[in-house]
Amino acid sequence: MLKxxxxxxxxxxxxxxxxxxxxxxxxKVFFVIKPSLLAIGIGITLGFxxxxxxxxxxxxxxxxxxxxxxxxxxxxxxxxxLYQATPIILTGLAVVIAFKTGLFNIGxxxxxxxxxxxxxxxxxxxxxxxxxxxxxxxILGTLAGAIWGAIPGILKAIxxxxxxxxxxxxxxxxxxxxxxxxxxxxxxxxxxKSLNIxxxxxxxxxxxxxxxxxxxxxxxxxxxxxxxxxxxxxxTTLGYELQASGFNKEASKYAGMNSKKNxxxxxxxxxxMAGLAGAIQYSIVGNNLGTTIDLLGAGFxxxxxxxxxxxxxxxxxxxxxxxxNVRQGGFYMQxxxxxxxxxxxxxxxxxxxxxxxxxxxxxxxxxxxxRENKLKLKEEEND
Amino acid sequence: xxxxxxxxxxxxxxxxxxxxGGLMSExxxxxxxxxxxxxxxxxxxxxxxxxxxxKTGMNVQLVYLLGILIGGVxxxxxxxxxxxxxxxxxxxxxxxxTALNLFAPAFAIFTARSIIGGQQVxxxxxxxxxxxxxxxxxxxxxEIFFSKTYISFYIGILLLIIVWIFLYxxxxxxxxxxxxxxxxxxxSLGVNIYKIRYFSVLSSGFLAGMGGVxxxxxxxxxxxxxxAGFGFLSLAVLxxxxxxxxxxxxxxVFFGFFRTISSAYSSIPFLSNLKLPREVYQMLxxxxxxxxxxxxxxxxxxxKAIGEVYDQGKR
Numbered sequence: 001m002l003k004x005x006x007x008x009x010x011x012x013x014x015x016x017x018x019x020x021x022x023x024x025x026x027x028k029v030f031f032v033i034k035p036s037l038l039a040i041g042i043g044i045t046l047g048f049x050x051x052x053x054x055x056x057x058x059x060x061x062x063x064x065x066x067x068x069x070x071x072x073x074x075x076x077x078x079x080x081x082l083y084q085a086t087p088i089i090l091t092g093l094a095v096v097i098a099f100k101t102g103l104f105n106i107g108x109x110x111x112x113x114x115x116x117x118x119x120x121x122x123x124x125x126x127x128x129x130x131x132x133x134x135x136x137x138x139i140l141g142t143l144a145g146a147i148w149g150a151i152p153g154i155l156k157a158i159x160x161x162x163x164x165x166x167x168x169x170x171x172x173x174x175x176x177x178x179x180x181x182x183x184x185x186x187x188x189x190x191x192x193k194s195l196n197i198x199x200x201x202x203x204x205x206x207x208x209x210x211x212x213x214x215x216x217x218x219x220x221x222x223x224x225x226x227x228x229x230x231x232x233x234x235x236t237t238l239g240y241e242l243q244a245s246g247f248n249k250e251a252s253k254y255a256g257m258n259s260k261k262n263x264x265x266x267x268x269x270x271x272x273m274a275g276l277a278g279a280i281q282y283s284i285v286g287n288n289l290g291t292t293i294d295l296l297g298a299g300f301x302x303x304x305x306x307x308x309x310x311x312x313x314x315x316x317x318x319x320x321x322x323x324x325n326v327r328q329g330g331f332y333m334q335x336x337x338x339x340x341x342x343x344x345x346x347x348x349x350x351x352x353x354x355x356x357x358x359x360x361x362x363x364x365x366x367x368x369x370x371r372e373n374k375l376k377l378k379e380e381e382n383d
Numbered sequence: 384x385x386x387x388x389x390x391x392x393x394x395x396x397x398x399x400x401x402x403x404g405g406l407m408s409e410x411x412x413x414x415x416x417x418x419x420x421x422x423x424x425x426x427x428x429x430x431x432x433x434x435x436x437x438k439t440g441m442n443v444q445l446v447y448l449l450g451i452l453i454g455g456v457x458x459x460x461x462x463x464x465x466x467x468x469x470x471x472x473x474x475x476x477x478x479x480x481t482a483l484n485l486f487a488p489a490f491a492i493f494t495a496r497s498i499i500g501g502q503q504v505x506x507x508x509x510x511x512x513x514x515x516x517x518x519x520x521x522x523x524x525x526e527i528f529f530s531k532t533y534i535s536f537y538i539g540i541l542l543l544i545i546v547w548i549f550l551y552x553x554x555x556x557x558x559x560x561x562x563x564x565x566x567x568x569x570x571s572l573g574v575n576i577y578k579i580r581y582f583s584v585l586s587s588g589f590l591a592g593m594g595g596v597x598x599x600x601x602x603x604x605x606x607x608x609x610x611a612g613f614g615f616l617s618l619a620v621l622x623x624x625x626x627x628x629x630x631x632x633x634x635x636v637f638f639g640f641f642r643t644i645s646s647a648y649s650s651i652p653f654l655s656n657l658k659l660p661r662e663v664y665q666m667l668x669x670x671x672x673x674x675x676x677x678x679x680x681x682x683x684x685x686x687k688a689i690g691e692v693y694d695q696g697k698r
Contacts, residue, residue, distance in 0.1 A: 050493075054494075106416075155680075169672055171615075172669050173673070176666045300481070339497065342489075345490055345493060348483070349482075351482040352464065355479040
């Protein structure tokens with residue numbers, strides 16, 4: 001009897017201890033992601049107000065649809081969320097890699113589209129056996145993105161040209177180049193878009209778990225990539241050097257690091273991720289590139305994903321899934337009479353709030369300090 | 384030939400006006416890659432205003448002018464958010480501008496679909512002036528500059544002169560340039576950095592908003608939630624123009640001319656014989672800008688403090 005009680009006591013203390021540790025961990029995570037949650041909260045609240053103004057009766061069901069997202073449509077819905085999340089996790093990663101090295105890669109749309117075209121070109125024109133075909137597509141697509149990303153990197157390293165401006169230029173050059181190449185090589189005249197890729201070049205779909213959803217093993221590749229990049233930044237010399245030159249260029253140079261090489265390396269890896277995003281998304285039969293000169297939206301989404309993911313590789317997985325889930329919700333809420341663009345309004349508000357959040361915390365701290373100073377002064381007067 | 388020159392004016396003028404907008408903002412040290420979004424927003428509301436005003440039977444040119452003005456005012460309001468984020472909240476200027484660029488098309492489509500019922504905002508008026516009396520009769524010059532023209536053409540030229548004189552010949556202009564070069568030094572001489580930057584960013588929004596309306600009104604008969612990347616193109620014009628008004632004009636002419644050729648090259652015998660795809664002509668301005676940037680960035684006249692957050696405490 002006594003023994004049993006002792007054991008029970010032990011278990012009890014263990015549980016309380018464990019729960020304390022877990023609680024501490026949750027608190028820590030919460031503290032880290034608080035700014036993102038705050039921004040999301042503000043974004044959705046303002047979006048809700050917009051919905052109330054335009055269509056009061058549909059606003060509440062619409063809000064619920066946004067929050068539930070793909071979850072409300074069972075496995076098919078979840079599959080669609082994963083499918084849409086795949087490219088934006090990767091473009092998010094692209095932006096994060098540049099961020100960590102102190103660069104801003106706004107060139108993901110261009111890097112992504114050259115990757116996409118490479119995959120389509122190989123998928124349509126080359127003849128290879130099944131697994132090899134799409135593997136080659138992905139590898140060369142990634143390479144194309146890397147080359148496209150190298151341009152702003154090299155210019156930045158050699159002549160200190162602003163990488164943002166060069167990226168904007170390469171976005172348009174890439175998009176125009178791809179339109180030209182589609183028309184020349186893989187054009188489907190009837191639909192004014194690229195031809196369908198061969199079945200051997202298509203990425204394998206994930207079983208039948210997700211119903212008719214188009215989700216492929218691409219989502220697994222994206223998650224693995226995020227983990228690899230995380231590992232590179234946390235555990236390798238390369239990652240350390242990249243971060244150091246992003247943090248303080250002069251100091252890292254003084255420490256003997258080749259900051260020029262680091263800039264180019266970072267942009268190459270960053271472009272590679274965006275290129276992979278394009279290759280994965282267009283290695284699906286029925287996904288075709290058009291011939292209008294529009295920059296790929298998934299490229300710009302990478303910026304939102306990177307910001308929401310707090311500039312961390314692992315964060316992009318969650319941010320990408322979240323963004324994709326909300327998008328899916330926006331797709332469903334068209335029944336309630338809302339154009340799906342409400343989601344982009346919400347996302348842009350989230351991005352804006354994240355951008356000024358540093359300023360907000362600064363202002364709050366300043367106010368707090370001012371108040372404390374006042375109190376001190378009062379106390380001194382009273383003395 | 385005259386046809387092509389006049390066609391290219393249609394591209395040149397919005398490019399010029401929006402690039403001047405970018406110049407205003409960047410001279411004070413605030414990067415403005417939100418030009419695209421601001422243009423789009425101005426175009427949306429401005430064209431919508433034109434759609435409503437033209438039904439009142441007002442004079443067509445007056446409708447156009449009012450539309451441009453409304454677009455400009457919308458640009459001021461919208462660019463306020465960029466100013467607030469980058470001046471008061473010490474935000475990364477690229478990120479806050481990206482937020483604006485994301486917001487504008489989403490807002491335009493959402494609002495147009497919710498209120499007008501469709502994504503497109505159409506208008507019927509033709510704003511082209513066939514011939515200006517007297518001046519239009521001058522040979523060649525009259526034909527090029529004073530016939531088959533738009534009132535916005537003269538507005539664009541006027542704005543170029545105003546911005547030029549303003550930035551280089553007035554006290555405020557000098558202060559704007561000083562703020563963009565060395566805000567701490569300017570501040571120590573009693574220049575209110577915040578005020579100057581607000582003024583610059585808002586006037587940049589005014590120009591970009593007007594440019595948006597002019598672009599849509601002269602190239603199309605409807606607004607379809609896009610300004611076709613003209614905002615980013617204007618940014619390239621600004622950089623190619625090396626942040627100097629005179630060279631910006633040259634850059635705008637250069638870019639506008641290539642854009643026109645890309646759509647009209649088949650009617651030019653010499654070019655249609657070359658059999659180059661139109662995308663080549665569309666790409667050329669970007670590629671040349673890239674090359675210029677790569678080789679001449681050492682002699683760049685970009686404002687020194689561009690993109691930097693100004694923190695008074697750090698002085």
